[in-house]
Amino acid sequence: MSQHFTLLIVGGGAAGVSVANNMRRQNASIAIGLIEPSEKHYYQPGFTIIGGGAYTLKQTTKDEKDLIHPSVTWLKDYAESFQPDENTITLRSGEKIGYDYLVVCPGLQLDWGKISGLKETLGKNNVCSNYSVDHVEYTATTIQAMQSGTALFTQPPMPIKCAGAPQKIMYLAADRFRKKGILDKFTIEFCNAGPGMFGVPFFAKALLKVVADYGIKTNFNTNLIAIDGPNKTATFEVTGSDGTKQQVTRQFDMIHVTPPQSAPDFIKQSPLANAAGWVDVNPKTLQHAKYGNIFGLGDATSTPNAKTAAAVRKQVPVVVDNILALMNSKQIAEGYDGYGSCPLTTSLNTVMLAEFSYDGKVTPSFPFLDPRKNRFIWWWGKTTGFPWLYWHLMLKGYRIDIPHLESYAKKFMNEG
Numbered sequence: 525m526s527q528h529f530t531l532l533i534v535g536g537g538a539a540g541v542s543v544a545n546n547m548r549r550q551n552a553s554i555a556i557g558l559i560e561p562s563e564k565h566y567y568q569p570g571f572t573i574i575g576g577g578a579y580t581l582k583q584t585t586k587d588e589k590d591l592i593h594p595s596v597t598w599l600k601d602y603a604e605s606f607q608p609d610e611n612t613i614t615l616r617s618g619e620k621i622g623y624d625y626l627v628v629c630p631g632l633q634l635d636w637g638k639i640s641g642l643k644e645t646l647g648k649n650n651v652c653s654n655y656s657v658d659h660v661e662y663t664a665t666t667i668q669a670m671q672s673g674t675a676l677f678t679q680p681p682m683p684i685k686c687a688g689a690p691q692k693i694m695y696l697a698a699d700r701f702r703k704k705g706i707l708d709k710f711t712i713e714f715c716n717a718g719p720g721m722f723g724v725p726f727f728a729k730a731l732l733k734v735v736a737d738y739g740i741k742t743n744f745n746t747n748l749i750a751i752d753g754p755n756k757t758a759t760f761e762v763t764g765s766d767g768t769k770q771q772v773t774r775q776f777d778m779i780h781v782t783p784p785q786s787a788p789d790f791i792k793q794s795p796l797a798n799a800a801g802w803v804d805v806n807p808k809t810l811q812h813a814k815y816g817n818i819f820g821l822g823d824a825t826s827t828p829n830a831k832t833a834a835a836v837r838k839q840v841p842v843v844v845d846n847i848l849a850l851m852n853s854k855q856i857a858e859g860y861d862g863y864g865s866c867p868l869t870t871s872l873n874t875v876m877l878a879e880f881s882y883d884g885k886v887t888p889s890f891p892f893l894d895p896r897k898n899r900f901i902w903w904w905g906k907t908t909g910f911p912w913l914y915w916h917l918m919l920k921g922y923r924i925d926i927p928h929l930e931s932y933a934k935k936f937m938n939e940g
Contacts, residue, residue: 527597529557531847532613532623534603536560538568538833538919539629539822541591542840545921548593550844557597557621559613563588566657567911569833572689572869575654575663575780576696578907591919603630606794608815625847626815628796628803629822632685632831635784642781645753650778654693655685666778667697672709673777676758678748679716680784685823685831687723688866688878690716690782691731697780698738699871712740715760717747723830724884727868727876730896734870746772748781787824802826807882808858810843817850819843829882830864833914838863841923863887867906875902 531547533540536558544558570584592598602616612620634655636643645651650670652663675697679690691714701707714721714735721735721742722728735742743762749771750759759773786792792801796812803820804813807827812818821839823831842859849856862882867875876898881887888895917924 528622530554535630549921577664632823640750649753676779692869715746829862834865874898
């Protein structure tokens, strides 16, 4: 074993970088290691508005090296396997790394191969996906070029990163068509493997009004299983009310595909995973169910919350404070309530800010504003305010308590 850290972190995305830098702010002396193979870091919440043509990939991209505190050791490699009984991790290079405390947050795996033919046609034949960093700008190019036809937008079975993203790009496309005066020349359909518009009924009802306003057709219990790009056909498995399944093939002129998603394979195959393959943690403390010195947060955990950067923002201080408590032989706390946020882009200048916690409880940060209303202020937040908070506060290890901003927001709204 060549290296040993007081705190070792697997994953250098929003969760991993935030934990590393937050812990460094709380404790200036402990040895922190971060395992992350990628040299680029992406602000993934911005991918929707890239696809909508209102943002660029460059605006969402920074070098990983510029985000990690210089006192944190960056291990630019892949985590290959876990040996929790030995408090070690083996890297793809074969090197074993030791730790006193471990945080696991590698993000989700995009399972492109689960849709037959998708890999071969993605990024051409008007087959788009905002979930691909290599093809997200192609979505914008395709939407801009479209003048008429059938546009399909798909959503796979849950869980996925940002459950609202598959429909957010649909609204941006529809609004762009409307602004060009050609919306009536399109047939737009939402093909969702799930049973409804959104997992939280409070917001689902409001979103149905958005759908009706654009004239979008909804197809629920409709799961994309195959795609033929050159012939522009998509095959869906449709589940009837009686549970029977049938395959239906549809023609399209454009299709935006959200791929199925799961925990990374190296997590599924590890002793840290539950039966479904997720990092098995307590939903309130984020401590591993079996190994007390291991914590998990972000998209790869078993917690039943929305998998968003906003959830990570709330999870980071819980993980850091609980590790510090263990270091000082104190009790850990149940600090995470399942908070997540999904800024639903309903047009090219409005957003519905959906915030909720476990069991779909609606938890608006600004309760004096109806969270079901589409507002320009949240569009500004989506395109300007939230990215600034992400890059300059959250990733740098500061703790953001948005409710403290309520009085300022209320004053702004009253004056505006």
